[in-house]
């Protein structure tokens with residue numbers, strides 16, 4: 217039976233049975249709810265880091281069955297899952313806490329306001345101590361890998377990209393990682409430095425970790441001035457280095473040009489990436505049919521938003537974690553239609569087998585998608 221015939225059969229079976237039930241009662245919801253990947257937490261404390269950034273201390277919500285928190289490796293993130301005005305949304309946030317604290321039942325995530333950012337602004341403006349949250353287990357490959365990496369780590373951080381480096385720094389201080397770390401952290405002004413007191417304390421106490429802060433919009437005696445450049449890096453580059461970067465994509469581009477001047481091989485440079493950028497030549501609206509186990513949901517999608525976002529707007533709890541085509545968690549089968557996929561060659565290669573990652577797929581026609589769960 218070819219793909220279309222299979223689809224027709226599935227659709228006919230579904231339509232016969234389709235009762236228009238509330239999506240919240242569908243199988244996907246039950247599956248997501250029962251997944252061991254989820255952890256239920258309570259906000260224990262909220263710390264104001266800068267005028268637009270707050271840290272949230274999270275502890276297990278035992279009343280919902282989360283007795284302890286999953287351990288994490290420095291550099292990993294959790295995916296926060298929320299319902300906002302009937303829309304299901306997930307966002308990835310790096311864990312900024314000391315990894316050893318997870319064993320004692322504590323995580324920290326640090327969130328910076330994003331212009332028009334849905335989840336970040338709800339977190340900053342609406343959430344309070346005692347509120348509950350649903351998060352994934354820790355995920356991601358960003359960070360130090362003792363088999364792959366050199367012991368001289370150069371960190372490059374821009375804005376809220378400093379968050380995973382705090383966890384990496386604490387892992388070195390706590391001797392979980394045997395390496396030296398120098399983090400170059402670019403902030404706009406003194407008041408925009410996240411974790412300023414913590415960084416100063418680490419700089420005073422640790423011989424293995426050093427933060428070098430540079431301000432791009434203000435001159436101050438205790439900090440460097442200007443964007444991270446070759447002269448700043450030069451004293452810290454050794455014969456063998458591993459470079460870890462977390463920040464806006466513009467930073468990656470500039471830094472890659474500088475790293476080439478030091479002859480640092482590309483395989484020694486690793487990135488954390490929570491952004492997907494794509495602008496279609498024109499904005500068009502298409503139909504989107506999503507098959508979820510025994511249900512069919514029909515909605516619409518637009519050429520300037522990913523299929524994952526379109527599904528979330530339709531209140532479909534599509535699986536997702538990283539949202540940038542890395543974790544593979546959202547993998548789905550494209551039964552009909554064409555998409556523009558952004559991302560790694562691994563993600564694009566899967567497309568040849570009709571698998572797509574909705575988090576990095578922009579529709580270019582009407583779409584029929586089957587969630588691969």
Ligand code: FES
Nearest residue numbers: 537539544546575
């Ligand atoms: S959510 Fe990770 S690949 Fe799509």
